[in-house]
Amino acid sequence: MFKNVLSRLVTQTVRPHRYAPPGPVIQRLIPASGPLRSFTDRKDEAQPQFDASLLDVLVCPLSKKPLRYDAETNELINEELGIAYPILDGIPNMIPQEARLIQKDSTEMPTQ
Amino acid sequence: MAASMRLLVRRAVRLSHRNITLTAAGAAARSGCCRGPSVCRCFSDEAEDRSTHFGFETVSETEKAKRVYKVFENVAQKYDIMNDAMSLGIHRVWKDALLHVMHPQPGAQLLDVAGGTGDIAFRFLEYIRLQEERQKRRAARSSQTPSWQDISNNYSTEDESRESRAVVCDINKEMLKVGKQKADSLGVSAGLSWVVGDAEELPFDDDQFDIYTIAFGIRNVTHIDQALQEALRVLKPGGRFMCLEFSKVNNPILSSIYDAYSFQMIPVIGEVIAGDWKSYQYLVESIRKFPNQEEFKGMIEDAGFYCVKYYNLTGGVVALHSGFKL
Numbered sequence: 001m002f003k004n005v006l007s008r009l010v011t012q013t014v015r016p017h018r019y020a021p022p023g024p025v026i027q028r029l030i031p032a033s034g035p036l037r038s039f040t041d042r043k044d045e046a047q048p049q050f051d052a053s054l055l056d057v058l059v060c061p062l063s064k065k066p067l068r069y070d071a072e073t074n075e076l077i078n079e080e081l082g083i084a085y086p087i088l089d090g091i092p093n094m095i096p097q098e099a100r101l102i103q104k105d106s107t108e109m110p111t112q
Numbered sequence: 113m114a115a116s117m118r119l120l121v122r123r124a125v126r127l128s129h130r131n132i133t134l135t136a137a138g139a140a141a142r143s144g145c146c147r148g149p150s151v152c153r154c155f156s157d158e159a160e161d162r163s164t165h166f167g168f169e170t171v172s173e174t175e176k177a178k179r180v181y182k183v184f185e186n187v188a189q190k191y192d193i194m195n196d197a198m199s200l201g202i203h204r205v206w207k208d209a210l211l212h213v214m215h216p217q218p219g220a221q222l223l224d225v226a227g228g229t230g231d232i233a234f235r236f237l238e239y240i241r242l243q244e245e246r247q248k249r250r251a252a253r254s255s256q257t258p259s260w261q262d263i264s265n266n267y268s269t270e271d272e273s274r275e276s277r278a279v280v281c282d283i284n285k286e287m288l289k290v291g292k293q294k295a296d297s298l299g300v301s302a303g304l305s306w307v308v309g310d311a312e313e314l315p316f317d318d319d320q321f322d323i324y325t326i327a328f329g330i331r332n333v334t335h336i337d338q339a340l341q342e343a344l345r346v347l348k349p350g351g352r353f354m355c356l357e358f359s360k361v362n363n364p365i366l367s368s369i370y371d372a373y374s375f376q377m378i379p380v381i382g383e384v385i386a387g388d389w390k391s392y393q394y395l396v397e398s399i400r401k402f403p404n405q406e407e408f409k410g411m412i413e414d415a416g417f418y419c420v421k422y423y424n425l426t427g428g429v430v431a432l433h434s435g436f437k438l
Binding site for chain 1: 277279283285288289292305306307308309310313314315316317318320321
Protein backbone atom coordinates (compact mmCIF):
# COMPACT_ATOMS: atom_id res chain seq x y z
CA MET A 1 0.00 0.00 0.00
CA PHE A 2 2.82 2.33 0.87
CA LYS A 3 4.49 1.62 -2.46
CA ASN A 4 1.23 2.50 -4.25
CA VAL A 5 1.03 5.86 -2.46
CA LEU A 6 4.68 6.58 -3.16
CA SER A 7 4.40 5.70 -6.84
CA ARG A 8 1.26 7.84 -7.12
CA LEU A 9 3.04 10.76 -5.52
CA VAL A 10 6.00 10.44 -7.86
CA THR A 11 3.89 10.21 -11.02
CA GLN A 12 1.74 13.12 -9.89
CA THR A 13 4.76 15.37 -9.31
CA VAL A 14 6.40 14.24 -12.53
CA ARG A 15 3.32 14.74 -14.68
CA PRO A 16 2.96 18.53 -14.32
CA HIS A 17 6.66 18.91 -15.03
CA ARG A 18 6.27 17.00 -18.26
CA TYR A 19 3.25 19.01 -19.40
CA ALA A 20 4.38 22.49 -18.35
CA PRO A 21 6.40 23.81 -21.28
CA PRO A 22 9.62 25.39 -20.08
CA GLY A 23 9.66 28.18 -22.69
CA PRO A 24 6.83 30.48 -21.62
CA VAL A 25 7.62 29.84 -17.90
CA ILE A 26 11.17 31.15 -18.32
CA GLN A 27 9.94 34.02 -20.47
CA ARG A 28 7.42 34.91 -17.79
CA LEU A 29 9.93 34.66 -14.94
CA ILE A 30 12.74 36.82 -16.25
CA PRO A 31 10.95 40.10 -16.98
CA ALA A 32 8.40 39.64 -14.19
CA SER A 33 10.61 39.03 -11.15
CA GLY A 34 13.04 41.93 -11.45
CA PRO A 35 11.24 45.24 -11.96
CA LEU A 36 7.82 44.05 -10.76
CA ARG A 37 9.04 42.98 -7.31
CA SER A 38 11.05 46.15 -6.71
CA PHE A 39 8.08 48.17 -7.88
CA THR A 40 5.67 46.50 -5.45
CA ASP A 41 8.28 46.62 -2.67
CA ARG A 42 8.72 50.35 -3.01
CA LYS A 43 4.97 50.75 -3.21
CA ASP A 44 4.40 48.65 -0.10
CA GLU A 45 6.88 50.65 1.97
CA ALA A 46 5.31 53.95 1.07
CA GLN A 47 1.75 52.73 0.81
CA PRO A 48 -0.48 53.58 3.74
CA GLN A 49 -2.73 50.52 3.45
CA PHE A 50 -1.79 49.41 6.95
CA ASP A 51 -2.00 53.00 8.17
CA ALA A 52 -5.68 53.43 7.48
CA SER A 53 -6.70 50.81 10.01
CA LEU A 54 -3.94 51.77 12.43
CA LEU A 55 -5.11 55.39 12.44
CA ASP A 56 -8.24 54.18 14.25
CA VAL A 57 -6.22 53.21 17.30
CA LEU A 58 -3.08 55.35 17.06
CA VAL A 59 -2.92 58.61 18.97
CA CYS A 60 -0.12 60.92 20.00
CA PRO A 61 1.51 59.39 23.09
CA LEU A 62 1.83 62.81 24.70
CA SER A 63 -1.56 64.41 24.21
CA LYS A 64 -3.58 61.26 23.36
CA LYS A 65 -5.22 63.12 20.48
CA PRO A 66 -5.75 61.57 17.01
CA LEU A 67 -3.14 62.08 14.31
CA ARG A 68 -3.21 63.07 10.67
CA TYR A 69 -1.37 61.01 8.09
CA ASP A 70 0.74 63.05 5.68
CA ALA A 71 1.47 61.01 2.55
CA GLU A 72 4.13 63.35 1.11
CA THR A 73 6.49 63.34 4.08
CA ASN A 74 5.25 59.91 5.24
CA GLU A 75 4.63 61.12 8.77
CA LEU A 76 1.89 61.18 11.36
CA ILE A 77 1.21 64.75 12.42
CA ASN A 78 -0.20 66.13 15.63
CA GLU A 79 -1.34 69.62 14.65
CA GLU A 80 -1.99 70.79 18.21
CA LEU A 81 1.54 70.20 19.48
CA GLY A 82 3.12 70.74 16.07
CA ILE A 83 5.07 67.50 15.99
CA ALA A 84 5.44 64.82 13.36
CA TYR A 85 6.17 61.14 13.97
CA PRO A 86 8.14 59.45 11.18
CA ILE A 87 7.20 56.19 9.48
CA LEU A 88 10.12 53.91 8.61
CA ASP A 89 9.67 50.73 6.57
CA GLY A 90 5.94 51.04 7.09
CA ILE A 91 6.29 51.05 10.86
CA PRO A 92 5.27 54.29 12.62
CA ASN A 93 7.72 55.47 15.27
CA MET A 94 5.68 56.82 18.17
CA ILE A 95 8.50 57.64 20.56
CA PRO A 96 8.14 61.31 21.59
CA GLN A 97 11.91 61.87 21.62
CA GLU A 98 12.13 60.91 17.95
CA ALA A 99 9.32 63.15 16.78
CA ARG A 100 10.11 66.17 14.64
CA LEU A 101 8.99 69.67 15.50
CA ILE A 102 7.17 71.11 12.52
CA GLN A 103 7.64 74.88 13.00
CA LYS A 104 11.32 74.85 13.92
CA ASP A 105 14.14 73.23 11.98
CA SER A 106 15.40 71.06 14.83
CA THR A 107 15.01 67.32 14.24
CA GLU A 108 14.55 66.15 17.83
CA MET A 109 12.23 67.20 20.59
CA PRO A 110 13.74 67.82 24.02
CA THR A 111 13.24 64.85 26.37
CA GLN A 112 10.45 65.35 28.92
CA MET B 113 31.58 46.05 49.02
CA ALA B 114 28.63 45.16 46.84
CA ALA B 115 30.42 46.54 43.80
CA SER B 116 33.49 44.40 44.38
CA MET B 117 31.28 41.34 44.81
CA ARG B 118 29.65 42.06 41.47
CA LEU B 119 33.04 42.40 39.81
CA LEU B 120 34.04 39.11 41.36
CA VAL B 121 30.97 37.41 39.91
CA ARG B 122 31.71 38.83 36.47
CA ARG B 123 35.32 37.70 36.56
CA ALA B 124 34.38 34.29 37.90
CA VAL B 125 31.82 33.76 35.18
CA ARG B 126 34.19 34.79 32.45
CA LEU B 127 37.37 33.04 33.54
CA SER B 128 36.36 29.87 35.35
CA HIS B 129 33.75 27.27 34.63
CA ARG B 130 34.07 25.69 38.02
CA ASN B 131 30.68 24.97 39.61
CA ILE B 132 31.56 25.60 43.24
CA THR B 133 33.10 29.06 43.05
CA LEU B 134 30.44 30.19 40.59
CA THR B 135 27.34 29.26 42.55
CA ALA B 136 28.88 30.52 45.81
CA ALA B 137 29.88 33.85 44.28
CA GLY B 138 26.53 34.13 42.54
CA ALA B 139 24.59 33.57 45.76
CA ALA B 140 26.74 36.04 47.70
CA ALA B 141 26.49 38.69 44.98
CA ARG B 142 22.75 38.32 44.78
CA SER B 143 22.25 38.77 48.53
CA GLY B 144 24.65 41.74 48.56
CA CYS B 145 23.06 43.39 45.56
CA CYS B 146 19.51 43.03 46.84
CA ARG B 147 20.37 45.41 49.65
CA GLY B 148 22.57 47.72 47.57
CA PRO B 149 20.23 49.20 44.91
CA SER B 150 17.36 49.74 47.38
CA VAL B 151 19.64 51.88 49.61
CA CYS B 152 20.85 53.82 46.57
CA ARG B 153 17.25 54.48 45.53
CA CYS B 154 16.33 55.99 48.94
CA PHE B 155 19.20 58.47 48.79
CA SER B 156 18.79 59.48 45.16
CA ASP B 157 15.00 59.79 45.11
CA GLU B 158 15.31 63.52 45.60
CA ALA B 159 17.96 63.79 42.89
CA GLU B 160 17.08 64.44 39.24
CA ASP B 161 18.33 61.10 38.01
CA ARG B 162 16.96 58.21 40.03
CA SER B 163 18.88 55.00 40.04
CA THR B 164 17.61 51.55 39.27
CA HIS B 165 19.05 48.15 38.49
CA PHE B 166 20.45 46.92 35.18
CA GLY B 167 20.98 43.26 35.95
CA PHE B 168 23.12 43.28 39.08
CA GLU B 169 24.49 46.76 38.34
CA THR B 170 23.05 50.00 39.64
CA VAL B 171 22.52 52.58 36.92
CA SER B 172 20.48 55.73 36.41
CA GLU B 173 17.05 55.28 34.88
CA THR B 174 17.90 56.95 31.58
CA GLU B 175 21.02 54.82 31.44
CA LYS B 176 18.96 51.67 31.95
CA ALA B 177 16.59 52.51 29.10
CA LYS B 178 19.52 53.15 26.78
CA ARG B 179 21.35 49.99 27.74
CA VAL B 180 18.25 47.81 27.44
CA TYR B 181 17.70 49.30 23.96
CA LYS B 182 21.28 48.44 23.05
CA VAL B 183 20.92 44.88 24.34
CA PHE B 184 17.93 44.18 22.15
CA GLU B 185 19.38 46.01 19.18
CA ASN B 186 22.35 43.66 19.35
CA VAL B 187 20.41 40.45 19.80
CA ALA B 188 17.50 41.19 17.43
CA GLN B 189 18.75 39.13 14.49
CA LYS B 190 19.50 36.06 16.57
CA TYR B 191 16.69 36.51 19.09
CA ASP B 192 14.50 33.60 17.98
CA ILE B 193 17.38 31.18 17.56
CA MET B 194 18.70 32.10 20.99
CA ASN B 195 15.29 31.59 22.54
CA ASP B 196 15.18 28.07 21.17
CA ALA B 197 18.73 27.34 22.25
CA MET B 198 18.45 28.76 25.76
CA SER B 199 15.10 27.31 26.69
CA LEU B 200 15.57 24.13 24.65
CA GLY B 201 12.41 25.01 22.75
CA ILE B 202 10.31 25.20 25.92
CA HIS B 203 9.54 28.88 25.30
CA ARG B 204 7.14 27.68 22.59
CA VAL B 205 5.23 25.69 25.19
CA TRP B 206 5.03 28.74 27.44
CA LYS B 207 3.70 30.93 24.64
CA ASP B 208 1.22 28.27 23.57
CA ALA B 209 0.05 28.05 27.20
CA LEU B 210 -0.50 31.82 27.18
CA LEU B 211 -2.73 31.50 24.12
CA HIS B 212 -4.57 28.55 25.63
CA VAL B 213 -5.37 30.47 28.81
CA MET B 214 -6.27 33.55 26.76
CA HIS B 215 -8.66 31.55 24.54
CA PRO B 216 -9.39 34.50 22.21
CA GLN B 217 -12.61 34.61 20.23
CA PRO B 218 -12.91 35.84 16.62
CA GLY B 219 -13.22 39.62 16.60
CA ALA B 220 -10.85 40.16 19.53
CA GLN B 221 -8.38 43.06 19.43
CA LEU B 222 -4.95 42.26 20.81
CA LEU B 223 -2.20 44.62 21.85
CA ASP B 224 1.10 42.83 22.23
CA VAL B 225 3.54 45.13 24.01
CA ALA B 226 7.28 44.43 23.87
CA GLY B 227 6.11 42.04 21.18
CA GLY B 228 9.35 42.36 19.27
CA THR B 229 9.54 39.48 16.85
CA GLY B 230 5.82 38.88 17.00
CA ASP B 231 5.61 35.37 18.50
CA ILE B 232 2.44 36.08 20.46
CA ALA B 233 0.73 37.98 17.66
CA PHE B 234 1.33 35.17 15.15
CA ARG B 235 -0.02 32.59 17.59
CA PHE B 236 -3.04 34.79 18.31
CA LEU B 237 -3.98 35.13 14.64
CA GLU B 238 -3.48 31.41 14.04
CA TYR B 239 -5.60 30.49 17.08
CA ILE B 240 -8.44 32.73 15.90
CA ARG B 241 -8.22 31.39 12.38
CA LEU B 242 -8.58 27.82 13.72
CA GLN B 243 -11.49 28.92 15.93
CA GLU B 244 -13.26 30.46 12.94
CA GLU B 245 -12.76 27.30 10.88
CA ARG B 246 -14.11 25.18 13.70
CA GLN B 247 -17.14 27.43 14.04
CA LYS B 248 -17.79 27.35 10.32
CA ARG B 249 -17.54 23.58 10.24
CA ARG B 250 -19.95 23.32 13.15
CA ALA B 251 -22.37 25.70 11.48
CA ALA B 252 -22.13 23.84 8.18
CA ARG B 253 -22.78 20.51 9.88
CA SER B 254 -25.84 21.74 11.77
CA SER B 255 -27.40 23.76 8.97
CA GLN B 256 -27.39 21.41 6.00
CA THR B 257 -30.61 22.95 4.62
CA PRO B 258 -30.70 26.58 5.79
CA SER B 259 -33.92 28.53 5.73
CA TRP B 260 -34.08 31.78 3.75
CA GLN B 261 -33.76 33.66 7.03
CA ASP B 262 -30.47 31.90 7.89
CA ILE B 263 -29.07 32.69 4.46
CA SER B 264 -29.92 36.38 4.75
CA ASN B 265 -28.40 36.46 8.27
CA ASN B 266 -25.17 35.00 6.94
CA TYR B 267 -24.94 37.72 4.32
CA SER B 268 -25.30 40.52 6.87
CA THR B 269 -22.92 39.15 9.55
CA GLU B 270 -20.08 38.65 7.08
CA ASP B 271 -19.63 42.41 6.65
CA GLU B 272 -20.55 43.67 10.09
CA SER B 273 -18.60 41.30 12.35
CA ARG B 274 -15.42 42.92 13.51
CA GLU B 275 -12.19 41.47 12.17
CA SER B 276 -9.74 40.40 14.84
CA ARG B 277 -6.59 42.42 14.85
CA ALA B 278 -3.17 42.19 16.52
CA VAL B 279 -1.02 45.27 17.10
CA VAL B 280 2.59 44.61 18.00
CA CYS B 281 4.21 47.46 19.91
CA ASP B 282 7.87 47.56 20.85
CA ILE B 283 10.29 50.32 21.78
CA ASN B 284 13.02 48.75 19.64
CA LYS B 285 12.90 49.22 15.85
CA GLU B 286 15.30 46.36 15.16
CA MET B 287 13.13 43.78 16.90
CA LEU B 288 10.07 44.98 14.98
CA LYS B 289 11.96 44.84 11.70
CA VAL B 290 12.85 41.20 12.36
CA GLY B 291 9.22 40.53 13.26
CA LYS B 292 7.94 42.20 10.10
CA GLN B 293 10.33 40.13 7.99
CA LYS B 294 9.06 36.99 9.69
CA ALA B 295 5.49 38.02 8.94
CA ASP B 296 6.31 38.64 5.30
CA SER B 297 8.02 35.28 4.93
CA LEU B 298 5.13 33.48 6.64
CA GLY B 299 2.67 35.38 4.46
CA VAL B 300 0.77 36.75 7.45
CA SER B 301 -0.38 40.30 6.89
CA ALA B 302 -4.12 40.59 7.44
CA GLY B 303 -4.99 42.03 10.82
CA LEU B 304 -1.37 42.52 11.90
CA SER B 305 0.17 45.93 12.59
CA TRP B 306 3.55 47.06 13.87
CA VAL B 307 4.16 50.20 15.93
CA VAL B 308 7.26 51.58 17.62
CA GLY B 309 6.13 52.77 21.03
CA ASP B 310 7.07 53.05 24.69
CA ALA B 311 5.22 50.74 27.10
CA GLU B 312 5.23 53.55 29.68
CA GLU B 313 3.58 55.94 27.21
CA LEU B 314 1.46 53.96 24.77
CA PRO B 315 0.35 55.74 21.57
CA PHE B 316 -3.15 54.33 21.82
CA ASP B 317 -6.44 55.79 22.91
CA ASP B 318 -8.36 54.69 26.01
CA ASP B 319 -10.57 51.59 26.00
CA GLN B 320 -9.29 50.18 22.73
CA PHE B 321 -8.19 46.59 23.20
CA ASP B 322 -9.72 43.37 24.45
CA ILE B 323 -6.44 41.77 25.41
CA TYR B 324 -3.10 43.25 26.41
CA THR B 325 -0.15 40.90 26.51
CA ILE B 326 3.45 41.43 27.45
CA ALA B 327 5.60 38.34 27.15
CA PHE B 328 9.11 38.41 28.66
CA GLY B 329 9.24 42.16 28.29
CA ILE B 330 8.02 43.78 31.48
CA ARG B 331 11.20 43.16 33.44
CA ASN B 332 13.04 45.38 30.93
CA VAL B 333 10.70 48.33 31.48
CA THR B 334 12.19 51.05 33.69
CA HIS B 335 8.92 51.95 35.46
CA ILE B 336 6.83 48.83 35.69
CA ASP B 337 3.99 50.58 37.55
CA GLN B 338 3.65 53.12 34.72
CA ALA B 339 3.48 50.32 32.17
CA LEU B 340 0.75 48.62 34.23
CA GLN B 341 -1.23 51.88 34.42
CA GLU B 342 -0.96 52.33 30.67
CA ALA B 343 -2.15 48.75 30.22
CA LEU B 344 -5.20 49.53 32.34
CA ARG B 345 -5.89 52.66 30.30
CA VAL B 346 -5.83 51.10 26.84
CA LEU B 347 -7.88 48.05 27.77
CA LYS B 348 -11.65 48.04 27.26
CA PRO B 349 -13.74 47.45 30.37
CA GLY B 350 -13.77 43.66 30.67
CA GLY B 351 -10.41 43.53 28.94
CA ARG B 352 -7.71 41.16 30.09
CA PHE B 353 -4.12 41.86 31.01
CA MET B 354 -1.78 38.92 30.57
CA CYS B 355 1.89 38.83 31.39
CA LEU B 356 4.40 36.04 30.84
CA GLU B 357 7.60 36.56 32.76
CA PHE B 358 10.43 34.66 34.34
CA SER B 359 9.78 34.28 38.03
CA LYS B 360 10.92 32.62 41.23
CA VAL B 361 11.45 28.87 41.43
CA ASN B 362 10.42 27.62 44.85
CA ASN B 363 11.74 24.09 44.74
CA PRO B 364 15.34 24.30 46.05
CA ILE B 365 16.73 21.48 43.88
CA LEU B 366 15.21 22.87 40.70
CA SER B 367 16.33 26.32 41.79
CA SER B 368 19.99 25.32 42.08
CA ILE B 369 19.92 23.55 38.71
CA TYR B 370 18.21 26.59 37.17
CA ASP B 371 20.77 29.00 38.68
CA ALA B 372 23.71 26.91 37.54
CA TYR B 373 22.25 26.66 34.05
CA SER B 374 21.46 30.38 33.92
CA PHE B 375 24.81 31.69 35.04
CA GLN B 376 27.05 29.10 33.41
CA MET B 377 25.34 28.00 30.22
CA ILE B 378 23.28 30.92 28.98
CA PRO B 379 26.02 33.57 28.58
CA VAL B 380 28.19 30.92 26.92
CA ILE B 381 25.42 30.02 24.46
CA GLY B 382 24.94 33.75 23.92
CA GLU B 383 28.61 34.15 23.07
CA VAL B 384 28.67 31.14 20.76
CA ILE B 385 25.47 31.77 18.83
CA ALA B 386 24.94 35.52 19.01
CA GLY B 387 28.50 36.62 19.78
CA ASP B 388 27.26 38.64 22.75
CA TRP B 389 28.11 37.49 26.26
CA LYS B 390 27.11 40.71 28.03
CA SER B 391 23.56 40.88 26.72
CA TYR B 392 22.78 37.41 27.95
CA GLN B 393 24.50 38.10 31.24
CA TYR B 394 22.09 41.03 31.56
CA LEU B 395 19.23 38.70 30.71
CA VAL B 396 19.87 36.21 33.50
CA GLU B 397 20.64 38.95 36.02
CA SER B 398 17.47 40.88 35.17
CA ILE B 399 15.45 37.72 35.83
CA ARG B 400 16.87 37.58 39.36
CA LYS B 401 16.01 41.26 39.98
CA PHE B 402 12.38 40.93 38.97
CA PRO B 403 9.86 40.62 41.83
CA ASN B 404 8.45 37.18 42.59
CA GLN B 405 4.96 35.93 41.74
CA GLU B 406 3.17 37.33 44.81
CA GLU B 407 4.92 40.71 44.67
CA PHE B 408 4.13 41.16 41.01
CA LYS B 409 0.54 40.12 41.64
CA GLY B 410 0.42 42.91 44.25
CA MET B 411 1.79 45.42 41.73
CA ILE B 412 -0.86 44.45 39.20
CA GLU B 413 -3.60 44.82 41.80
CA ASP B 414 -2.20 48.22 42.83
CA ALA B 415 -2.50 49.38 39.24
CA GLY B 416 -6.22 48.70 39.41
CA PHE B 417 -6.75 45.25 37.95
CA TYR B 418 -9.21 42.77 39.44
CA CYS B 419 -9.28 38.98 39.74
CA VAL B 420 -5.51 38.86 39.47
CA LYS B 421 -4.09 35.38 39.48
CA TYR B 422 -0.96 33.65 38.33
CA TYR B 423 -0.10 30.24 36.93
CA ASN B 424 3.33 28.74 37.47
CA LEU B 425 4.84 27.11 34.43
CA THR B 426 7.81 24.74 34.49
CA GLY B 427 7.93 24.76 38.27
CA GLY B 428 7.92 28.55 38.58
CA VAL B 429 10.62 29.30 36.01
CA VAL B 430 7.91 31.25 34.18
CA ALA B 431 4.76 32.74 35.67
CA LEU B 432 1.66 33.74 33.72
CA HIS B 433 -0.12 36.62 35.47
CA SER B 434 -3.63 37.59 34.44
CA GLY B 435 -5.90 40.44 35.54
CA PHE B 436 -9.09 42.08 34.36
CA LYS B 437 -10.13 45.68 33.93
CA LEU B 438 -13.64 45.90 35.34
